[in-house]
Structures are given as C-alpha cells and as structure tokens.
Amino acid sequence: MNFEHSAERRMLADSLNRFIAQQYNLDKRLQSLATDLGYNPEIWQQLADLGVIGALFSEADGGFGGGGFDLALVFEALGRGLLVEPLLGSAVLAGGAIALGGTEEHKGHLASIIDGSLIAALAHEEPDSHYETQRIACRAEAHGTGWRLNGIKSLVLHGAQAGLLVVAARTAGAVDEREGISLFLVPGDAQGLEIHQVPTHDGGPVAQVRLNNLNLPKQALLGTLHQGHALLEHCIGQGLLALCAEALGAMEAAKLATLDYLRTRQQFGRPIGSFQALQHRMAVLLLEIEQARSAVINAAAALDADRLTRERALSAAKVSIGRIGTLVAEECIQLHGGIGMTWELPLAHYAKRLVMIDHQLGDEDHHLQRYIALGQEQAL
Numbered sequence: 001m002n003f004e005h006s007a008e009r010r011m012l013a014d015s016l017n018r019f020i021a022q023q024y025n026l027d028k029r030l031q032s033l034a035t036d037l038g039y040n041p042e043i044w045q046q047l048a049d050l051g052v053i054g055a056l057f058s059e060a061d062g063g064f065g066g067g068g069f070d071l072a073l074v075f076e077a078l079g080r081g082l083l084v085e086p087l088l089g090s091a092v093l094a095g096g097a098i099a100l101g102g103t104e105e106h107k108g109h110l111a112s113i114i115d116g117s118l119i120a121a122l123a124h125e126e127p128d129s130h131y132e133t134q135r136i137a138c139r140a141e142a143h144g145t146g147w148r149l150n151g152i153k154s155l156v157l158h159g160a161q162a163g164l165l166v167v168a169a170r171t172a173g174a175v176d177e178r179e180g181i182s183l184f185l186v187p188g189d190a191q192g193l194e195i196h197q198v199p200t201h202d203g204g205p206v207a208q209v210r211l212n213n214l215n216l217p218k219q220a221l222l223g224t225l226h227q228g229h230a231l232l233e234h235c236i237g238q239g240l241l242a243l244c245a246e247a248l249g250a251m252e253a254a255k256l257a258t259l260d261y262l263r264t265r266q267q268f269g270r271p272i273g274s275f276q277a278l279q280h281r282m283a284v285l286l287l288e289i290e291q292a293r294s295a296v297i298n299a300a301a302a303l304d305a306d307r308l309t310r311e312r313a314l315s316a317a318k319v320s321i322g323r324i325g326t327l328v329a330e331e332c333i334q335l336h337g338g339i340g341m342t343w344e345l346p347l348a349h350y351a352k353r354l355v356m357i358d359h360q361l362g363d364e365d366h367h368l369q370r371y372i373a374l375g376q377e378q379a380l
Helices: 007-023 026-033 041-050 068-081 087-101 110-114 228-264 276-301 307-341 346-359 364-379
Strands: 120-123 139-143 146-157 164-170 181-187 193-199 205-216
Touching: 007 041, 007 068, 026 346, 068 087, 068 228, 068 276, 087 110, 087 120, 087 146, 087 164, 087 181, 087 228, 120 146, 146 164, 146 181, 164 205, 181 205, 181 228, 228 276, 228 307, 228 346, 276 307, 307 346, 307 364
Parallel strands: 120 164
Antiparallel strands: 139 146, 139 164, 146 205, 164 181, 193 205
C-alpha cells in the first residue's frame, strides 16, 4: 500500500506548517487560553481561509478531503504547533456526525462550520459514563410534535462557545444498551440549556451542559431514531484518529527540542548529548515515536474499513499513543533536567497536552480492554 501523501495534501501540509511557524507560538497559545473563548478568533478564521477545516470534509459535504490521511495530516501539524483552536470538537466530532447522519437540511450547517463562522460541539460524555459511548442516561422523550430532553453532559469541548450542539440522548432501552440512543441538534442558545465552562489539565476549555426540559422540533433528530450509537461511534472514531495524529505531532516537536538541548547543553566541557547513557535513552524514544507513527498510519488506512477492523485499529493506536506519549513526556522532561518543568519552556506544555490526549475519548486502559473485546467479537 502506498502511504505517500498526494500533491494536494503535501501543499496543504506545507501551507499549514508555514502558517504555524510564522503566526503561532507559545505566547499566543497562552494568551488564547486565558480568554473566555479559549481560542483566537483571528487564527481560527485564518485556518478556515487556508482550507484547513475544509480538508476535514468530503467534497460532497462542501470540503475537499475528509479521508483518514487528511485528518492525520492536519492534526499532526496542529500537534506540532500546540494549537488550541476548536477543530476537534467542531469539525471532526460534531461536524463529522452531521456529515455522516444529517439530512440535507442538517447539512446546511456544514458550510458555516467549514468557513469558521459556526462553532459546533458534540455532547456525548456524562459524569458516570467512564468512556463508554453506549452508557447514556440523558433522556429524550416525545413531546407534542417534537422532543423534550433532560440530562447532564460533561467534558464538552468548547461547549460554551458552540452555536450548535450535537447531543446524544436515550430514546429507548436501559442506560448501558447500544440500542435506543439517538442524536439531536440543539441550538447553543436554546431555552433550557445551562452551560458551565471549566479548564482542563492542559488549559483547554470544556463545559458541563445541563438540559432542563429542553424542547426541540421533530426535525432536530439527527440520523435514525434509536440507531444513533453507530453514528456516534463513527464520529468518535474520527476523533480518536485526530487525537493520535495530534499526539504524534507533539511527540515530534518534543523530540526535536530535546535533541537540540542535548546538542547545546554543556557539561564537563562537552555537549551532554555525547554521553552514551543519554544517547541510549534518546534512541529508545526515536524508536517508540516511529512505532506511534506506524499506529497512526494503520488507523488512518482503516478509517473507511468495516466496523470491527476500523475500531480495532483506532483502539490499538490510542493504546500505543497513550503509552508512548507518557514515555516521551517523562523522558524529554528528564533529559532537559529542571528547566524542562518551567512554564516558559514549550516542552512542559507539550508534556501536559500529551497527558491530556491520553484521557480524551478513552485512556490507554479503556482502549486496551476495548481492543480485546472487539477481537473477541471479530472471532465469533
């Protein structure tokens, strides 16, 4: 199989990497995180103008990409630059759900998502869901000619900034059943919606969303009634690939920063990178990062495969990224010594982001168990 990027993808990568190198740095990241928005609207609009958001959608949905390698390319660049703009929540998770399961009316929102004028968010996790996508207690009941929603959603990426939310609610069955889950489009200013924003470990904004007797029209249903889990699983799978690629980019940046430090830091009259013990530790890191790259490539190639092949590849990649990301964060900080923990050095922020990525959409332990369970299901 040929894993080389097409000419169009290479052009996009060159443009995006050049933009990040010239227009983005740690100071801008910290300034963005200090605002209520949690991102820089000017940078967000420039990303849209560059076609970065459009690269995450197919031509049929108004973009020019949408494949696994398009997602991987974009998010690896974002990981290298530590960007905080809401591409994951708005374009990949919420936008992906609308693109996969929406009617023509629903897909009318995609143009606004692609041009950056609309922020969307996926609200699926709940306080006691423990990463299980089917464990949903939020209820949606028929009310008049429409729906009434009640429940709580947690860890909603850029939920407070979203003009549109994709909410997973239970329309039938028990709390932990796959059947009986439906998705709904909820306007960000809907009556009965309460949103409370909190920061994550790496400073990014997430929100707790409470739905109190929130009424929706009949056409707010996204996809097929009671069959929303497959759609939810698919768009979260795209999010898993995006996170793994972002982590790979962050690992590469941390690796290069550490190599540069080992070549320039002097001890006993020579660069510390000349010491064999440190060379061995760095060699292990290089090998592990290449293993992470292979896992991301495998997941990107499997994104359009059958469900079990796709989900196993995604969980395998998330397991590798969780383990290797933690190793890279720890080793790079230790190889830098005390300076590696300072706020002013980008390395500490790469380390925090890698730790945070491990916990988003399921941590290493969760995806290891899921990989095993999917394998057993595949064997039947």
